[in-house]
Amino acid sequence: MAEAPDNITLKRQSKTLVVAYPDGAHFELPLEYLRVYSPSAEVRGHGGPMELVTNKREVGANSIEAVGNYAIQINFDDGHNTGIYTWDELRSLGDNFDANWADYLRRIEQAGTTRESIRFK
Template identity: 50%
Template sequence: MPIPIELSLHRHSRVLEIAYEDGTRFKLPCEYLRVYSPSADVQGHSPDERVLQVGKEQVGIDKIEPIGHYAVCLHFDDEHNTGIYSWEYLYRLGNEYEARWNAYLDELKQAGHVRKTLDA
């Protein structure tokens, strides 16, 4: 599994940019990272227990805390900070961004939630 060589938080655009040693680079929106938090609060203890996160359009990251040499804990400005994002999980989130993002948008729609644009 590739190891990140750079993490850059772009606060204004609410994007975490991750560069890996294999040359792969991802730009992951904070909202995306928040709604796919690996925490039990979000994921539950099985896929059936996963909790759809709504109203996270404006969420940002306040702090990135290293966890050993294998992960980070992202401290979001909505006070969520219990997910440990392993390098492997972040890489998977980057590779699967389009499919996961579209699945999230579909889930919101099915739940009757209208996602607010950042301009609204």
């Protein structure tokens, strides 16, 4: 089981979540990354393949809430708020950022879609 972070800071301007750990690990995780890798059943599926979430490049967060002593819940500004990021999940997302992000970009390209938000005029 992963240690609880020492500090978690939401940087709204840069749309990142900064997570620092007692062992010195420090991650600046883009909110887009956390949104597309949400641990929610909606994204992770109900035992099936992970859903490809697109058009989230500009996603932000309205707030972060503690869930007991074991997790946080991010309230994204696109209305998504069902993912519970346990300390294990959050640490794994930080430790595996490079591989996960490369995989996400590959899946976006294969699907012929985009990270860009759709804007209506």
